[in-house]
Amino acid sequence: MKNPILLRQPGAAAVTLAAPLAALDTADAVEHLNSMDRDDAAAVLAALPVPRAVELLEQPELRDASVLVARQDLALAAGWLGQMAHDRATDIFQGLDAKHRDQLLWRLDPDTRDAIRKLLRYPPNTAGALMTTEFVAVPADWTVGRTLQYVREVERSRETVYAIYLLDPREQTLVQVVTMRRLITGEPDAPILQVAQATPPVAVDAQMDQEEVARLIRRHDLLAIPVVDARGHVLGIVTVDDVLDALIAESTEDVHKFGGMEALDKPYMRIGFGEMIRKRAGWLGVLFLGEMLTASAMQHFEDQLARAVVLTLFIPLIMSSGGNSGSQATSLLIRALALRELRLGDWWKVALREIPTGAVLGAILGLLAIARIAVWQYAGLYDYGPHWGMVALTIAAALVGIVGFGSLSGSMLPFVLQRLGFDPASASAPFVATLVDVTGLVIYFSIAALILGGTLL
Amino acid sequence: MKNPILLRQPGAAAVTLAAPLAALDTADAVEHLNSMDRDDAAAVLAALPVPRAVELLEQPELRDASVLVARQDLALAAGWLGQMAHDRATDIFQGLDAKHRDQLLWRLDPDTRDAIRKLLRYPPNTAGALMTTEFVAVPADWTVGRTLQYVREVERSRETVYAIYLLDPREQTLVQVVTMRRLITGEPDAPILQVAQATPPVAVDAQMDQEEVARLIRRHDLLAIPVVDARGHVLGIVTVDDVLDALIAESTEDVHKFGGMEALDKPYMRIGFGEMIRKRAGWLGVLFLGEMLTASAMQHFEDQLARAVVLTLFIPLIMSSGGNSGSQATSLLIRALALRELRLGDWWKVALREIPTGAVLGAILGLLAIARIAVWQYAGLYDYGPHWGMVALTIAAALVGIVGFGSLSGSMLPFVLQRLGFDPASASAPFVATLVDVTGLVIYFSIAALILGGTLL
Known part of the structure; x- marks a missing residue:
């Protein structure tokens, strides 16, 4: 002080x-x-x-x-x-x-x-942590007029008065919800239940994740959702503007995680240098250790590399394509799972879509690669050697395999994470790329051995 | 039919x-x-x-x-x-x-x-496209009681009645906003302006981007925001639940774009095979063409590659680290710009942060790489040759340069896109990786020539 x-x-x-x-x-x-x-x-x-x-x-x-x-x-x-x-x-x-x-x-x-x-x-990011205790609740046997008078009196001290929660007069449990717009249309002497909704109120548990709360508020077009305990007592309400704030914070988190780092909870310029390093070094280090397997894979194929330097020229190109297709598939599935468009059990349907999609995408890239090699060869820009046609074919075939594999692994990763109890949004583009890189090298050299065995290799 | x-x-x-x-x-x-x-x-x-x-x-x-x-x-x-x-x-x-x-x-x-x-x-994703024309507007010279009676009559046909727009009785222009919660506290005979807000109403232009509209609604804690024309006539209102839907759609788009593809506007399982290929092949192809420069860069360093195969072993490792650090930086800056935490003019402040951050992160990875090479060498798992110490030093120095460069380019890309009039969220992890890969190779081989010149090269 x-x-x-x-x-x-x-x-x-x-x-x-x-x-x-x-x-x-x-x-x-x-x-x-x-x-x-x-x-x-x-x-x-x-x-x-x-x-x-x-x-x-x-x-x-x-x-x-x-x-x-x-x-x-x-x-x-x-x-x-x-x-x-x-x-x-x-x-x-x-x-x-x-x-x-x-x-x-x-x-x-x-x-x-x-x-x-x-x-x-309440733990952070739950309905309990998000809720406010300043809501309007009245006994369900009140009249419209009495309720309206009560709302007028407490208006200043409530976060919202547009949803009024009707409680059982004896048990104090939630029986029904009345919206302000319906309340003002009622006759003052009418029982309040007369202007209440016909359907039972939608309520959530204090432990529910804020994303799920947002989904429910959106699904039922609410301005606020009550949080109740096991016996049905209203603990508080979560309003739509709290949800809006929570969703924006959550999209920031998701983008940070997808970028391959721990989410930051403060604005960029307000993070200390040490904290910034910590939040980024963790994942970068883990990915680096994973990626070290590429060095091991390359060591394994050292003989081929020495014999056919031409193959090394295309390693970055081929590996990045696998990573890119994987990153696309992951981004699709992260959102599809977050929006509940797909469930865990749907993984095989996704796999059946991604394999042909990846193969076609790989074939498209493969044709581009063949064109590139042929143009360079004929134009005399570079000499890929006497077997250049076979080399081009190897690259194209590897692309089909690697982009197909990339799409498949990228799409399966969010399912695997969800199955293991993690947020599917923890899958990041760099993570998928790392997964795909090692396997990509193995696919590349295996196809090379198959096609070029006896000629170049 | x-x-x-x-x-x-x-x-x-x-x-x-x-x-x-x-x-x-x-x-x-x-x-x-x-x-x-x-x-x-x-x-x-x-x-x-x-x-x-x-x-x-x-x-x-x-x-x-x-x-x-x-x-x-x-x-x-x-x-x-x-x-x-x-x-x-x-x-x-x-x-x-x-x-x-x-x-x-x-x-x-x-x-x-x-x-x-x-x-x-109105173009899609603007306030005009998002707005509804079903709002409540009354002349500003009405009383509280008359307004309330009018609201009761039209309630069923309005999207929201919680914000009531007061219009100039002659010009029909927006003068003030009254919230329902304030309205019900007023005396029936009082002029409605008495319960209106003290501050001038916040209104938007029909062409305003929906993200900006969401930001304003959130900033001013509104349930709806009026859309006005140049003379101040209310064209419609955008409600908080439309904004919520728009924001969720927008985060899906942003994740898809960050994953390196065109955003899908339909659920995953409901996209036709052809459309799926089109949405993904475009960016995949562009990135592939960009990545082809790596093949050109590698051709350029062909002699070094032939002489020192040991250098090729680490190409995927080094390149992916540059891409990963770039992807982190891009994800940070995309959100910081979207949330208006930073403005275009702040790019140099970010650059001054990212260069040391990247260098430190690169140094951390460099130490990991030196440890890996030393352990493999001493344990006899692989022989990196008589100059293995120099090789390890080359890798570490290259990592400092490439991760530093990756962080810098990844953080600058969203600024460049915004400056060119694109959405900064169009920057994708694969895009950054491709940018960094070509330069990364050049940095790697230049450092190798510097350190290993005369011995291995």
Whole structure:
């Protein structure tokens, strides 16, 4: 905590910095804060009226919200968290260091403290971690008018009021959901159940993965989905905007993983050098060790290499084509599995599609290769030797085999990962390329031995 | 159109097939229809009451909605489209073949026809193409009570009623937005402007890219964003669930592109064999032609290759490491640019980070390579010749250069694409690998000439 007295009674500097924020809307004000030095931003926040500071802290786009809260004195920080949506307060709380957390926890009002402690229990990326406890629930025997009056009273303190959860008056379990749009069309004296949906409410378990939650929200066109415990009590709700944020974070993760690295959870320019190296070196090293097998494979074919240098010329070309076709197939299957277009049991259908697809793609590349060799040979650009026709045929045949094999392994890898309990999105383009490279070399030299045996080899 | 008479007066078969749908909620009914033969599904839809059929057709998860509509007689199809949300009706209409479209257009009620024609004008993936024209707009001089009454009346026919757009009574231009949650808290006699937001409404242009629209909706925590023309008239609104669907489609596209192929717009198992080949062969062929430069580079270094076969052993290992580090860097930068964490002008900051990062990563791999060669040499697993120490040094130095170069080119590629007006997400792992492979060979042989000149070379 730096100079808490200045922050509590903001000096002229903080007030001057805060002045332009007044004219900005929330999103622009957040951007303005993000562009400032962290100390200045903390001072500006402290100088703002509490409701405005809370509004800005609630934006997930605000950088280092935890850092900004950590730099305030405990009373102010506790006040802010107490007025925030519980899910956001929990996120910020989680970002503090252990010492700060302990000190702050006892300054929070009991309601906020309980809510944060409950939310902290759920593993990250689950419905429980994503949910907010600020929703509207009323007994199912209320009338439309009474419910509407209640919503008016609590509106300010709820994350959404557009879905109203009807609870069994005795058991407090979820019986039905009413949307606000249907609620306002009801007669004030009518029982609320009259405007409720006809179908049973869709609810999720607190442990459900956020991607699955997003899928359900989307599938049922909801603005929020209730999270219930085993007995049907509503623990909280996950709103569509939390899901939107979660999905965007998830696509970033997926692209990073597909690029062959650990996902980063911070913006590119805000990762320290050491962390950047750690996140990238791990997979790069594993792939390197895997790829070392290519050196072993090459050693095995050393005699052929010495006898026919012409074969080495095409090694990068052939291997990269196997890797590229594998990368295509993996990208297709990662998404097909993520969108539940395919299930684990469908692997053989995919295999039956990928083998002919890969073979045709390989044949197309093979024709390009034959054309390239023939043109160079006839134009006198390079002399592939007396057996150049056979060499061209070897390359083409190897391409059919390797691209076919690449497509097959690339498409099967996400299934294998899912079967082993990993996220299929952990399959990366470099991973597939590495898988295909070693086998590709073996296929290449075996076909060469077959076609060129007795002539060049 | 197959047997329209059967479809208009459904036979026993269609009725039997339709029966189980009655008990299912919308999402499950859609899944059930998706699992059926297209002819059966068309017959079942025709046998359903019109509102139910419309409800099912409105789900974006329903497969081949256009095919199902095309198989109905024109009067039924026109009736369905007329009762659907205009944006969805336009999507379905767009999926019909030209002959069907012409015939159907004149059967539509004038309102629907006009709306569809307007929506068809916007390019795909823009706010205009994504928007619906079914929103709630009222004159800004109305009272809270009058607005609420109006919303009650039109509720059924609007995609959302949670954002109400206030128009200038004379100019019909957008002045302000009121959320439903604020509206219900207002006194019936109060002017509606009293419960409106304090800040000016956030609106977008019809040509804005859907990703940018998603970013704005998220940034301002909206449930819908208005699309306005140059004079401020509201053309339609884009709702958060349309954005959610668009984002999911976009992540699929991005993963496909990053995998090095044209994005597929249909589920994997539903792409025809010919289309699958076309979508994959294009990029595979281009990459193959690019990779052919490796063969040229190798031809150039033919003498060295013949003299030192030991150098060829490590070609796949070294080249793949360059490609892998490039793929990591590209995946990082694609997302950083998509999330607007970085701007075009920041390229030099990224370059200054990637060069040392790449060099350190290369050094780590270089140490692994030296260890591998030393172990094999001492254990007698392979003899790298009398100069094996120098060979190991060559490999390690080449790795520093190539991984450094790979990280740099991989990180710069998305910037270059954005500068040229392409989507940075068009950069793919195979594309980067191909870029790096040719240069990687040149770096490798140049370093080899430097270190091994006079001894092995």
